[in-house]
Amino acid sequence: MLFNANCLALLVFIIVPAILGVSFGIRRIYMKTLLKIFEWATLRMERGAKERNQQLYKPCSNGIIAKEPVSLEQEIQEPRGGGGEFDMSDILYFCRRGVESIVDDEVTKRFTAEELESWNLLTRSNYNLHHISARLTVLWGLGVLIRYGFLLPLRVTLAVTGVGLLVVLTSIVGWLPNSRYKNKLYPHPTSVPPQTNGDGSCFFFFFRMKKYLSEKVNLMCYRICVRALTAIITYHDSDNKPKNGGICVANHTSPIDVLILASDGCYSMVGQAHGGLMGFIQKTLVKACPHIWFERSEVKDRHLVAKRLSDHVADKTKLPILIFPEGTCINNTSVMMFKKGSFEIDCTIYPVAIKYDPRFGNAFWNSSKFRMVTYLLHMMSSWAVVCSVWYLPPMKREEGEDAVQFANRVKSAIARKGGLVDLLWDGGLKRSKVKEVFKEEQQKLYSKVLVSRQEDPEHS
Template structure:
């Protein structure tokens, strides 16, 4: 029996050896080596254009099939459900009082029962069209991208589209996913190994040079593990040493997206497990800022560590996401003021993902990190645009909150995002009393107008 199966076993081993050799040769030639030198053969962009044509055809086929069967198609709302005019509380109260009373508004500054209608209406509007909660769910698409998770009209698909979807499933899970997992392990493994080796070198220009090259190479390999197609705009505004780079936050891969185009000093909490191993190896080669769990809540300690870092102009710019949580690629929520109190130059960066190829938003309350990464690696691609905005500094008489809001508005405007004043912490917490008190103060100014104090 051994003699009978021996040639067959040898043949299988030879074929497996050839397959692995070809596989890793292709990885090395077409992905890893280009990542080291920061070049691209244009394969990913050709792949993106091909996908767009397929998506357009699939959408037209769905619409045609629905029309033939007289079935209504689901169309997600691209804008708010309720159209609101940009009016102030005082103006709306004034209109309500005028419509329900013959008295002049200016002479009726005391409380009126009709004022209740304003707050009741706004409450109902908030329930029907909650502009906060919907920022923590996946962005809705107008067309289908051949992913079941993004299709609302699955039961209207024709046989040809179903076959095409099945073929796409095989490509994504049979070819792309193994390829991407291999690249991810390669990138992370090289990052841990090479940064640990560089950490043995004495501090100096050579160590900094090698550290930057290794970080860039490994992050670029990780970018290719997501088939990320990134377009960088206005590179002359890229963050410089001694500054703070702030960006809107959609996903944990925001770090990889930015770090593949330039080196940054990361800021974060020390973790255990694999993440802890990566953090400990990275900090050996580059002065990243990691905090113990007990130190994170100490605002003064955090501010001092950040200040000490930016004062040293030889150190890399700090990368911070002031929202503190992931938002679903449609909006920018309140920036925490901590990073704007330091007084360093701020380099705003706007990141906008194209959801047609894959949803980059991480809903941490629904998916764990491993589940999320598998969803990313089983998507078609990650396509995004990055805009480097001109550096901004705190103006005279401007406090940290005002400065943060000005930077946030610039990022939202450039990225085509909705600028919201709400705190991203509402994802897991309740509305702060300060927001309620602000509305109460606005209303109190209407019913109890301020009068100048008469001087004797």
């Protein structure tokens, strides 16, 4: 009896609203209640730390040391104070820059959890790790019971329901024809039987029906999965939402970025083909929607990748492509270098900025530290996923602008809108060493300085 009541409540309050795309506002009330509890807990911690004359919070290390931009030539001239060719004092510049890079590492800190200004009852992200007050300890223990005893089982149930429905319903929709005219029986419009009036209207009807059902099924299932994370998402400027024949690019913090965007609109995904359960899901999804999955051997073939993307955006009946040009997850504080591949294609780019609220849970996935299942369990055992999504105005490549410049312009727009730090570094440094091209660039700059000094009569 209790099981039936729970199933009915789950159906009425979560699954049905997800299908209809509506909300009862329960999650918003839940979020506001949590904020009040966090504020109270923070005040108690500050009061306890003040009584003990202790430092409560870690000094923030996510920022970048503010510094006025100075040219390489100016910085080298300061210690040597004059002209000439190579001088041993020039080494001081490179040594100082090396030490600065170690002290204020712009890259490594982007792959660690974002530090909090207050305690969110999940972890004690400060130096004061010992007992502060009995009431705080009891509150923390109660939070553990709620998150692991109630929220986690409910969320796992919702996630399994959402993924299961996605697999089953997309498989059913996949039986409908894949194109306006073609199918196994009638491969060409001219061979359409008389009852279709010779114009393929029968297949066109099924094609439109398949497209409509595919979008509804995807939206419904992704919304159920979003509710499995208790996601509270605020979408801004929906008039700029991506349209068919374009590419949507966004900053990347977590694998759930896909769910966040797909619960508000349908996209064609791009990624590497997998095996096992993930591969089975990919094969099922592609039956109902034209996603683009690459084999491992194809990923490195840039021309093949570009051709398949170009062919997709050229067909205005296909959904916009969703791409994360950073290629890896960044910790919600910055935007790192965009790969130029998707910006070489002649089409409209739809930028999207995503910013998570770290007070309710850490959305960043450190793939070198946690496996996907472990990360998802961490997310489902957090308080909630609260984020804002901004749809930026569509952008096109300007005349005389190459793909790298275009990518940097889009990246800067996303960083400004999301309140993120705009970095030039490649996110691939998370797993690899600095490319030789970066070293060569510094060598070229220094060689130009030496050449200019030799040509400048004031330095002779």
